[in-house]
Structures are given as structure tokens and as C-alpha cells.
Amino acid sequence: MRVLLSTYGSRGDVEPVAGFGAALRARGAEVRVCAPPDEDFARRLGEAGVEFVPYGPSAKALTKAAPAPSSLPERAAQLIAAQFDVVAAAAEGCDVVVATGLLPTMAGALSIAEKLGIRSVAVALQKVVLPSPHHAPLAYPGKPFPAGVTDNLALWEHDAENVNALFREGLNTHRVANGLPPVGDVRGYVFRNPVWLATDPVLDPWEPAPGIDVVQTGAWIVPDERPLPxxxxxxxxxxxxxxxxxxxxxxxxxxxxxxxxxxxxxxxxxxxxxxxxxxxxxxxxxxxxxxxxxxxxxxxxxxxxxxxxxxxxxxxxxxxxxxxxxxxxxxxxxxxxxxxxx
Missing domain, CATH: 3.40.50.2000 (Glycogen Phosphorylase B;)
Structure with a gap:
């Protein structure tokens, strides 16, 4: 089996992918990882023994630059464009795409799998990004929730509106350009059933929620055998x-x-x-x-x-x-x- 793992974000978005990739390799799979081009990530993925395909700008440089929240839609659209260029080529010949990291890049990777007609799965690295009546969503920079709204389901409705306002246009521009239909609900498109939750069930227990089917896999960890300096x-x-x-x-x-x-x-x-x-x-x-x-x-x-x-x-x-x-x-x-x- 040939597997493409796609992520974008900080080390917390790349390290679990390295762990999962190493586990897949140990079971005989061919694994390719698309991730930011940072040297730290290249080294870590190399230690895990998986093929590394860099895309997008340096995550470290982007983090240190602290761009304005108003630039988030533009930056997300640029990342999705890079995915349709680099990740799409890397996914050729693969049997499945596993998407994690930032929500818009998850949507981009899943769209590429859809274009290629191959299987795909979305992976959350913490339960708080998954819609549930048991917890509130995380607010996006520059998109605060309405004051006085405390009901979790109402907050998740606002979250869906914010996600669409931030990312839908950029995603659909590239979907339509690649012969795919536009999506109306970006978050709903990403978290189609079933969704994997790659966290420890003791530290991050998932409570069943209506409308979403979650498979908790446990945390993805790379055993580290390096000696200390x-x-x-x-x-x-x-x-x-x-x-x-x-x-x-x-x-x-x-x-x-x-x-x-x-x-x-x-x-x-x-x-x-x-x-x-x-x-x-x-x-x-x-x-x-x-x-x-x-x-x-x-x-x-x-x-x-x-x-x-x-x-x-x-x-x-x-x-x-x-x-x-x-x-x-x-x-x-x-x-x-x-x-x-x-």
C-alpha cells in the first residue's frame, strides 16, 4: 500500500505524522509525507524513515513573522494553491491520503484525493477541533464569538460560519479550477465520517456526539532512541x-x-x-x-x-x-x- 500523509503547521502537527508514518513503514507500506519545508521537520521525518515532500512557506518563519489575522484567508489560499501543485503530484499513484494539520490544508488534501479518486481520511490531533455539544470550539484570530453566547452547539454554528468566511472562497477557487464542485460547508467537508482522533483516550477522552463518527486511534508517537548530548x-x-x-x-x-x-x-x-x-x-x-x-x-x-x-x-x-x-x-x-x- 502507498500512503500519502499531508500536514501543515508547527512541530505538533508534524511529529504525530512522523510517528504514524514510521508505524506504517514497519508494516510494509510505502509512505510519503507532505509538510512545511523547515529543516527541523526534514530531519525528524528522515529519522522516521519516511519520504519527505516539502510544500508551502517555512512554518517557523511564518510563526515568527506574526502576520495580521486579516491575512489568514489569503495565506490559506496560497497554501491550498501549493497543495494542488506539489501535494497533488506527490499523491499520484497512492492508495490513500491521510490529512491533518490546519483545517484549510486538510480541506486541500482531501480535495486532491477526491480529484484523484482515491480514499482519504481526516485526522484531528485534539478533540477540541471536532464539533460536539460537550465542548466549545476554538476561536479564529479576528473572528471572536458573539458576546453572551454560551451554548456549545450555538458556538459551533458560529464556528462553521467563520470557517466558511475565512476559507471557502480560496478552497473553492482551486476546486473548481481542478474540475471539482464547490463545497458549501468547509468544516463539514473535512470532518466527514468517520474522523480519526489521534490522541490518548486517557488525556483526551472523546464523548460520543450526534452527527459525527469518531474513531480514537491513540496518540501517534515516534519512539526516540537518540542519546542526550x-x-x-x-x-x-x-x-x-x-x-x-x-x-x-x-x-x-x-x-x-x-x-x-x-x-x-x-x-x-x-x-x-x-x-x-x-x-x-x-x-x-x-x-x-x-x-x-x-x-x-x-x-x-x-x-x-x-x-x-x-x-x-x-x-x-x-x-x-x-x-x-x-x-x-x-x-x-x-x-x-x-x-x-x-
Whole structure:
């Protein structure tokens, strides 16, 4: 079987695809992954042993640029255009397309599968993006929900309107240009039954909801066998377990202040600290021997050897820290992170 996995977003959107791709390869499938062209993603997908097909702009550069919310429809349309160029070519000869990541790029990947006449499935990486009376939707930047509306189903109706206002024109432009009929409800098109939910049922339990059929697969994880850098091993061995501080793919405005506050707070508790640079390029502000800065390292190994993990609340970091049995302090920044903090 030949499988195309399509995603666009931050590391939290790419890492699960690497895990699923590695599992498929182990079962004899040919796997190709379409994802942003960032070097970190190319390396991670290479380690997973899957073919990498880059498309669209750098996710890291886009995140750090912090574009205005008003540009979201234009940026989504550009990504969909790139998909019909690059992803469509990559999907030729495949038996199935698996789409995850940002909603408009999921719609683009599913449209490509429709054009090619091959099977497809949409995958959610957190339940809060799936319509349900049991939880409220996430608001899009620049598209707040009406004040005073608290009923979840009413909020999901507003969410569908917002999704269509943001993404429908750009999606349908490329669908019609490729001989496909326009869609009226973008979110409904993406989350057709059945939908896969690739999260742990203990951390993210799905309650059955009317109108949507969800198959919870469990979280998609790449076993990480990489050793920690020698200098980090020496730091860990030199004292009590430190506190890890990192914010993953978050750009973190005023990064120097964030690093200073984090280090001072941990020091005030008499603990050493490991600071992860992440996409915010956090760094140490002094040369104290109680602090250590790391780049991309094996979190599965590191989190089992720290006193606590202070992080942004990304789904992947939350899962890794939980599996390691580490205490967590979540400082949410955006999207689904307040949910994981709760």
C-alpha cells in the first residue's frame, strides 16, 4: 500500500505524522509525507524513515513573522494553491491520503484525493477541533464569538460560519479550477465520517456526539532512541534533577524577558534549570553553572530525568511529559493550549 500523509503547521502537527508514518513503514507500506519545508521537520521525518515532500512557506518563519489575522484567508489560499501543485503530484499513484494539520490544508488534501479518486481520511490531533455539544470550539484570530453566547452547539454554528468566511472562497477557487464542485460547508467537508482522533483516550477522552463518527486511534508517537548530548548528560549528573523550561514552536514575544523570568523563578525554588531554545530562540542571560540551554534533544529521555516540565501546553509536549511521569506547569499561549492546561 502507498500512503500519502499531508500536514501543515508547527512541530505538533508534524511529529504525530512522523510517528504514524514510521508505524506504517514497519508494516510494509510505502509512505510519503507532505509538510512545511523547515529543516527541523526534514530531519525528524528522515529519522522516521519516511519520504519527505516539502510544500508551502517555512512554518517557523511564518510563526515568527506574526502576520495580521486579516491575512489568514489569503495565506490559506496560497497554501491550498501549493497543495494542488506539489501535494497533488506527490499523491499520484497512492492508495490513500491521510490529512491533518490546519483545517484549510486538510480541506486541500482531501480535495486532491477526491480529484484523484482515491480514499482519504481526516485526522484531528485534539478533540477540541471536532464539533460536539460537550465542548466549545476554538476561536479564529479576528473572528471572536458573539458576546453572551454560551451554548456549545450555538458556538459551533458560529464556528462553521467563520470557517466558511475565512476559507471557502480560496478552497473553492482551486476546486473548481481542478474540475471539482464547490463545497458549501468547509468544516463539514473535512470532518466527514468517520474522523480519526489521534490522541490518548486517557488525556483526551472523546464523548460520543450526534452527527459525527469518531474513531480514537491513540496518540501517534515516534519512539526516540537518540542519546542526550554529552554536555547535557554531565549537567544532569552534576546535581539534583533540574526544571525544564521550553515553549516549543511558540515565538514568545520578548523572549529575553521570558528566559529571565523563568530562570529567576526556578532559582528562587532552589532548583537548577534546563532552558530549551525553541522557535523563540530563548537563551541564558548569565553564565551560572545552575543553568543549561539546549536545542533539539530527545524529550522522551530528558523529561524522565527532570523535576518538572514548564511548557506551553502543546499536545505533543503534554503527552511526552505525561508519559515520562513528570510534574508539569503549563503556560498556554494560543489555540488548543488552554485546553491541555486545564
Amino acid at each position: 554529552a554536555a547535557l548528560e554531565e549537567f544532569l549528573a552534576a546535581g539534583e534533577p533540574p526544571v525544564y523550561v521550553g515553549f516549543g514552536s511558540m515565538p514568545m514575544a520578548a523572549a529575553a524577558d521570558v528566559a529571565q523570568v523563568a530562570v529567576e523563578a526556578v532559582r528562587a525554588r532552589g532548583r537548577r534549570v534546563v532552558v530549551s531554545r525553541g522557535w523563540a530562540d530563548l537563551d541564558l542571560l548569565d553564565d551560572g553553572d545552575d543553568c543549561f540551554v539546549v536545542g533539539e534533544v530527545n524529550h522522551q529521555e530528558l523529561f524522565g530525568r527532570v523535576a518538572a516540565v514548564v511548557h506551553h501546553g502543546g499536545a505533543g509536549t503534554t503527552m511526552t511529559a505525561t508519559r515520562a511521569g513528570a510534574a508539569q506547569v503549563v503556560v498556554p499561549q494560543a489555540t488548543d493550549q488552554p485546553y491541555w492546561a486545564g
